[in-house]
Amino acid sequence: MQVRAIIGVIGAGSASPQAEAWAYEIGRLIAERGAVLVCGGLDGVMRAACRGCAEAGGETLGILPGSEAQAANPWVTYPIVTNMGHARNVIIAHTAQALIAVDGEYGTLSEIAVSLKLGRTVAALGAWPGIPGVFYVDSPRAAVDLVFQRLAENEK
Numbered sequence: 001m002q003v004r005a006i007i008g009v010i011g012a013g014s015a016s017p018q019a020e021a022w023a024y025e026i027g028r029l030i031a032e033r034g035a036v037l038v039c040g041g042l043d044g045v046m047r048a049a050c051r052g053c054a055e056a057g058g059e060t061l062g063i064l065p066g067s068e069a070q071a072a073n074p075w076v077t078y079p080i081v082t083n084m085g086h087a088r089n090v091i092i093a094h095t096a097q098a099l100i101a102v103d104g105e106y107g108t109l110s111e112i113a114v115s116l117k118l119g120r121t122v123a124a125l126g127a128w129p130g131i132p133g134v135f136y137v138d139s140p141r142a143a144v145d146l147v148f149q150r151l152a153e154n155e156k
Contacts, residue, residue, distance in 0.1 A: 005035040005151055006061070007144075008096025010111045011045025011104045011127065019103035022125055023048035025140035026100055031058025033148060038063065038095050040088065041072040041079055045102045050075035063092045090114055098147035101127035101134075121150040 007030050011019060027049035030037045037053040039046040041062020050060045054075040062076035065088045072079035082088040089107055093099070093114035098121040101108050108127060115122050116133045123135045123143040135150075137143045 005033070005148070006038050006095055006097050007035050007147055008038045008092055008099040008111070008115070009045065009049035009102065010039060010092065010099055010108050011049075011102035012108065013040070013042050013044040013046065013105075015044035015048070015103055019045055019126060020048035022140050023102045024052035026102065026125075026144060027052030027054075027058070027060075028056040029140060029144040031056035033144065034058075035148075036061060038092060040065065040092060040107070041076045043073060045104070047073040047075065049102075061095065063088050063095065086110065093118060093120070096120065098122070098151055100125065100143045100147060103127050121147050123147055 023045040031053040036059050038061040041064045050073055053060050059077040062072040062079045064081050065085050067083040069079040069081050089111045093111050099115045101124040104127040112122050123137050123146045125137055125143050135146055
């Protein structure tokens with residue numbers, strides 16, 4: 001059995017149109033690479049990334065903060081109910097083999113921090129500048145190319 005890569009897409013639940021456009025494209029590119037997308041399963045960046053992934057034939061995991069699977073955005077393939085609030089961010093960081101941060105707020109920052117502590121690759125597009133260890137990119141394609149390149153290098 002071949003295990004598919006799981007790539008996290010993180011960012012604000014209330015996102016700018018630019019951030020949502022980037023997230024949509026990132027989700028589409030993740031699906032085209034045959035990977036699974038994991039996110040917080042709600043709105044904004046998460047919704048746009050899930051939509052891009054789903055419309056390209058991919059699968060999405062939504063790690064939800066609440067107790068209702070119905071809270072997931074309509075493009076979440078598998079809603080994971082945690083009833084853990086923001087603590088679910090740790091689950092996202094542990095589940096993703098690499099993360100792509102788009103824009104983002106404090107929840108995004110917490111996921112970046114946990115991922116870096118775990119030694120994961122984190123690419124950032126318009127998110128939290130100046131964090132040591134984060135790879136800053138200028139396009140959705142650059143973000144996706146970077147995380148897949150780093151995953152391939154780590155498998156050697």
